[in-house]
Amino acid sequence: MSHTETPAPATPAAGRSGILTFNLLWGLVGLVVGYAIGLWIGHRMGSRFDWVAETDYNDVAILIGYALGTLGYLFGLGILNHPIARMFGRSGGDIAKSSTGWSRYARASTDHKVIGNQYLIGIGIFFFIGGLNAMLIRTELLHPNSPTFSPGQYLTIVGLHGAMMIMMVSSIILGPFGHFFVPLMIGSRRMAFPRLEALSFWLLPLAGVVLMSTIAYGGFPTGWTGYPTLGSQADSGMDGYLVAFALVGIGMILNALNMLVTVFNHRAPGMTWARLPIFVWSMLTTSVLMLLGPPMLLAAVVMEMLDRTSGTAFFSSSSGGSPFLWENLFWFFGHPEVYILALPGFGIVLEILPVFARKPLWGQRLAIAGMLGVTLLSFMVWQHHLFVSGINSSLRPFYMFTTELISVPTGFIFLCGIGTLWRAKIRYTVPMLFALAFFFNFLIGGLSGVYLSDVPSDVSLHGSFFVMAHFHYTIMGGLVFAFFAGIYYWLPKMAGVELNERLGKIHFWTTFVFFNSTFLPLFAVGMLGMPRRVATYAPHLQFLNDWVSISAFLLGASMLVFLANFVWSLLVARIPAAANPWMARSLEWQLPTPVPVWDFDGPVRILAGPYEYGNPAAPPVMELGPPIVAAGD
C-alpha cells in the first residue's frame, strides 16, 4: 500500500486541439485506409492459396484488412504515438491527461474520469443497438410460422444481439464506474497505466464496429458462442465475429491488468484491505477473472482463424481435430464471463445498500469471501455447458457438484444484503429501488441456475428457452438493473447534474414490471419445448410468445423513458448536483462536483471505513495533506 502519486502540474497538460490533432475522426480514416490496404494485400496473398481459390470469398484478405484497419484506427487516435516514440528513446506525449469541452470524449485521454464517461456513452450506444436487435427477434416470434426475416437473417440478428450484449456488458460496470470511481475510492489520482486505460477503452467501440460490419458479409449463423463446425463453414461474416471477440478479449485483459495494479499499488495510506470499499473488491475479483479467462478465448479464436485461413484442422473431426475443443476452450472463458458480469453487480448493490439503509454493510468480510469464492469456483464449472455434448459421463457429477457449490458463496452475498436491510430505515430512492430489484431478479436467475446445473434437468432443458430465461434473469435482471442503480447513484458525480427523480421512478417501475413480464413466461415456453435460435415454433405456443413479445416492446419503451431522462437532464435541464446528495461516506463523495482534473488537491490519508453509518462517533473517512505541487511550480 502506498500513496506515491505523480505530482500534479499547476494546470493540466492541454492536448493539441482542433481537427488536425489525433482523434476519432482520424481513427476512422485510419480504419478505412488500413482495411483497404489489408484487403488489397490479402487478395494478392490469398490468390496463391488453394483453399482460397476453391471458395468465392477470401478470409485471408478480410482478416488482414481487419488487422491493418485496427492499426490504422489506433494510429489515427494517437494511441500508437507513445509505443513508437519509445522505440527511439523518446516519450510520446500526445495523449493529454485532460482537456476541456466535449471534444475530449472523441479523443484518447489519460484522465480516468473522461475514460469512464467515454465507456458510459460507448457502451450505451451499443447496448441500444443490441436492444433493437432484441426487438427484431421478438417481432419475428410474434407469429409461429410466417417469417418476417429469412432463417439466415434471423440467426444473424440473434447472433448480433447475443455477441454485442455479451461483449459490451463485459465492461458495462467495470468500464464506466470502475474507471471513474476506483481511483477515487482508493485515494489515487489516476489508474496505474493511463495510456493502457485509453487503449483498452478504444478497442471496445472498434470491436462493436467490426461486429456490425459482419452484416455486410452476410452475418454469422452461430449465435454468440461461435460453435464449429458451423462456425468453420460459415461465410466471411464469421471473420468479423472472431476479430471482434479477439479485440474485446485483448481489451478485457488490459483492463484487468490495469485495475489490479491500481488497486494493489495505488491505495492511499490507511486504505487497508478491510477498509477497501466492497465495490472495489468486486472490481478486483472481476479483474482476476478478466485476466485469466479471455486468454483461452483468444487462443480459441486464433485457432478458428487459422482453420479458416491456413487450412489447419483444430476443429475439424474429419482432419484430426474436434469441434469439442472449441467448446472446452470457449466455455473456460465463457463461464467465468458469466461472473465477470455478475460480480460487478454484487459490488454495486452492496455499495448502495448501506447508503440508503443508513446502516453499516452487514458481514463485509463474508461478502468479500463470497466474491473470492465465486472467483475461484467459476473456473471449475465450465463443463456443465457440455453435459449434452458427449463428455465422459463420469465427469458429469463433479461439474454438477461444483456448479451447485457456487451458489453457496453467491448466497453469502445475498445474506449480507439482507442483513444490511434488516430493521433499516430504508430510503426508497431510484438507485435503491434498482438495487432491491437486483436481488429479486437475481434470486430467480440463481435458483433456476441451480435447477439447470442438475444433469437430468439440464439434459431435458438444454438449448431451450428455459436456459434463455435463466441467463436473462441473471444478466439483465441482475447486471443491467445494477448498472441502472449505478447510473442513478453515481451520475450526479460523473456528469455534475441531477437526474429527474420522477422519470427515474417511472423508468424503474416500467422496467421492473415489463422485464418480469417478458422473461418469466419464457421459463414456461422453454419447459414446453421451444428451442432457442429457431424462427418457427409450435402454434400452441403463440399466446405465450405474443405475450412475451408485447412485454418486450414495452420493456424497450421503458428504456426510452431513461433515454429521455438522460438527455433532458444532461443537455436541457442541467440542474447542478450537490457534492454529496446521498450523504454517503465513501471517498468519491467527499470530492467536489465536478471532480477536479487531478482529483485530490493533496495527498490522502484514510482514517475510517466507508460504511460506518449510524455511528455518530465515527471519524471522517479521510484527511487531505497540503496541496501537491510539481517541481518548478
Next chain:
Amino acid sequence: MTDITPTAADTAELEARNQSTAGRLFVAADAFLFLGFLFAYLYLRALNNNDLWNPHGQNPSGTMGAVVLVLVVVAAAFVHVASGRMAAAGPAAFRAPAAAGLAAALAATVLAGTQLFRPGFSPSHAGGLGSVFIGFIAFYFLHLIGGVYWLETQIVQRPSDILRGSVPPCLLYWWYLAVVLAIFSVLFYLV
C-alpha cells in the same frame, strides 16, 4: 497530521512497483493463452480422430526448434546478466549485455518466423499435430516480436530510475518465453 507529500523518489519507486506487478500479472494471463494450446495438444492427441493426429509423420524440424530454443535461452541469459550488472554498477552497465541479448532475440524471431511460414509441411494436410504446431508457433512468433520490442525500448532509453523498474519484468518475460518454448519443444520434438 503526518506529512505524506510524495517525493520524486517515491514516484519512481511506484512506477517500478507498477511495472513489476504488471509484468507478473501479464505472464500469469499469458500462460493461460499457451495453456489453451497445451490443452489442444493433449486433447487432440488423446482423441486422435480418424487416426489423423499425425497422419503422414510430418514432424516440424527438431533442429530448427532446438536452435530457436537455444537462442531464446541465450537472450534471456544476456538480459539476466544485464539486469545483474545494472543492479551492481548502475544503469550504464546495462546496455552492452542487453544488446547482445537483443541480437540473440532477433535471430530467434527470424527463425521462428521461418518455422511459421516454412514449416516443411502443408497445414491443410498435417492433422492435429501440425495444426497445434502452426497455432503455437504463430503465437510464439508474435510473443518474440513483442519481447524484441520491449528489450529494444529498454536499451534505447536514457539510463534513469525508471529503467531500473522496467528491466525486471522484461527479464521475467524472457525467462518465461524460454520456459514455454522448452515445454512445447518437448511435446513437439521429443514425445
